[in-house]
Amino acid sequence: MLPYDNIYTVIKEHRLPVSRDCLPISDFLKNYFEEYIQSLKLALKDTQKCFLRKEFYKNLSDKIYVIEELCNDILKIFRLYDSADMQNLYSHLDNLMNKAENYLFVREIDINKKNTIPNFYRIRVGTDESYSRKDLFHIPIDKRHLIKSYRYSIAGYPCLYLADSIQLCWFECGMPKEFTISQFLFEPRDNAPLKLIDFSKNPIDLIREATTEYYNHKDNLDLIDDYILRYVTSHPLRVACSVKVADRNISFIQEYIMPQLLLLWVRKNNNFDGIAYSTASSIEIARERNSFNVVLPARDIENGYCKKLLQMFKISQPVKCNISQLFKSYSNKLREVKDFTQKLESICLNGKPFYLYGEILSLCKTFILLYDCIVSENYTDSEVLYQMTDTLNFMSYIIDDNKCAFEEVATSQAKRYYPQLSEKEIKKEFREVIERFSKEVKPVLCDFMRYANRISCDIKIDIDSFEYI
Numbered sequence: 001m002l003p004y005d006n007i008y009t010v011i012k013e014h015r016l017p018v019s020r021d022c023l024p025i026s027d028f029l030k031n032y033f034e035e036y037i038q039s040l041k042l043a044l045k046d047t048q049k050c051f052l053r054k055e056f057y058k059n060l061s062d063k064i065y066v067i068e069e070l071c072n073d074i075l076k077i078f079r080l081y082d083s084a085d086m087q088n089l090y091s092h093l094d095n096l097m098n099k100a101e102n103y104l105f106v107r108e109i110d111i112n113k114k115n116t117i118p119n120f121y122r123i124r125v126g127t128d129e130s131y132s133r134k135d136l137f138h139i140p141i142d143k144r145h146l147i148k149s150y151r152y153s154i155a156g157y158p159c160l161y162l163a164d165s166i167q168l169c170w171f172e173c174g175m176p177k178e179f180t181i182s183q184f185l186f187e188p189r190d191n192a193p194l195k196l197i198d199f200s201k202n203p204i205d206l207i208r209e210a211t212t213e214y215y216n217h218k219d220n221l222d223l224i225d226d227y228i229l230r231y232v233t234s235h236p237l238r239v240a241c242s243v244k245v246a247d248r249n250i251s252f253i254q255e256y257i258m259p260q261l262l263l264l265w266v267r268k269n270n271n272f273d274g275i276a277y278s279t280a281s282s283i284e285i286a287r288e289r290n291s292f293n294v295v296l297p298a299r300d301i302e303n304g305y306c307k308k309l310l311q312m313f314k315i316s317q318p319v320k321c322n323i324s325q326l327f328k329s330y331s332n333k334l335r336e337v338k339d340f341t342q343k344l345e346s347i348c349l350n351g352k353p354f355y356l357y358g359e360i361l362s363l364c365k366t367f368i369l370l371y372d373c374i375v376s377e378n379y380t381d382s383e384v385l386y387q388m389t390d391t392l393n394f395m396s397y398i399i400d401d402n403k404c405a406f407e408e409v410a411t412s413q414a415k416r417y418y419p420q421l422s423e424k425e426i427k428k429e430f431r432e433v434i435e436r437f438s439k440e441v442k443p444v445l446c447d448f449m450r451y452a453n454r455i456s457c458d459i460k461i462d463i464d465s466f467e468y469i
Helices: 007-013 025-043 054-082 086-103 141-146 166-172 203-216 218-240 256-266 284-288 323-349 357-375 382-402 403-417 423-449 451-456
Strands: 106-109 119-125 159-163 176-187 194-201 272-277 293-297 313-315 319-322
Touching: 007 025, 007 054, 007 203, 007 218, 025 054, 025 218, 025 256, 054 086, 054 218, 086 218, 086 256, 106 141, 106 256, 119 166, 166 176, 166 293, 166 451, 203 218, 218 256, 256 272, 256 293, 256 319, 319 323, 323 357, 323 423, 323 451, 357 423, 382 423, 403 423
Parallel strands: 194 272
Antiparallel strands: 106 194, 119 159, 119 176, 159 293, 176 313, 176 319, 272 293
């Protein structure tokens, strides 16, 4: 359990992403910033029982004015944008980032250091043609008309987008049925590290890390205090870049203003190569993995591609993947679920539809339909499919973990409806069904729910095929 602390509470209560509901983004951020600063000021009061030391709160008190300035600067960005005053906007953006830069989290990936991540992945949706390594790289400048506007994508400006895991790559691309994937091995020819503005830090992980360091490294408390303080101070900028899109079916998306401006700033700033950011996927497991995406803007274009990025990565031979083919290996396990379902249906038809049997049958039949949908590619929304699979697995755990309580309810109801059966017979029958469910169905649902992991396991990337483009 994490220790109590006022600032820990503030951090946990201000998790990202955020939703602006129906408010214009500038109004939403104004309200959010006012509440955030007020919560920080309240956190400065009554700190005697707090885990963090008083020196931290003294430093936080001294930095409140900096946070207020950053909030006001961000709001001014939106005012200048709304008034189309682009010259002053870009000048003000530079001033804002000059202040914020000292408080940014920086993720440095260095092949000369341990505990860094040199491998990334990129997917291209569809397998209608054989894609080359260049096809998996950023869109070339002569095809810039294909580049659309997204959170960290400016229409017409090439960027290289990567993820640190195959699963996240798949989630971010909308969980496509068919795709081609390559692994990107970070192996820069000049051995220079990859420096990223890091917006991927999970607040709970930050609290855990800080707490652990507080316990184990009491000689470094100043550094740990500074670590937390930088997160708290830079939070307004992360918020401005992490507002959920209210409506994707419109031409102008105001939630993209700040992240796109930040990307422009990075593009012309030599201190950073790109931005690391968390997934915006609605799938819970995508967020829980602590994986991150990377956007690397193309700078020095030569023959259509960024010269620097070409020299940063070795790329594997692209591999085609079809989700339905991966899941055909489940056919034997599916047979076990079908056999169980048929036997339970027979028990019900023979006059013993005890409590919970109908729910278990519904769960099994839904799973069978989901499997058929995936293998036959008869679906349009992968996220819905994944959430349904996750729900089925969750329900199987509820049944298994609460079988004793369910047995009592089933016995009580069966004694009313089937007085000819003894309590011993009812419990024996119910236990046999639940035992079979736990042994034959629940493991299949659990394994199937992890099919994102199966993608990672079953895709065979040739580790001897890496080469520069």
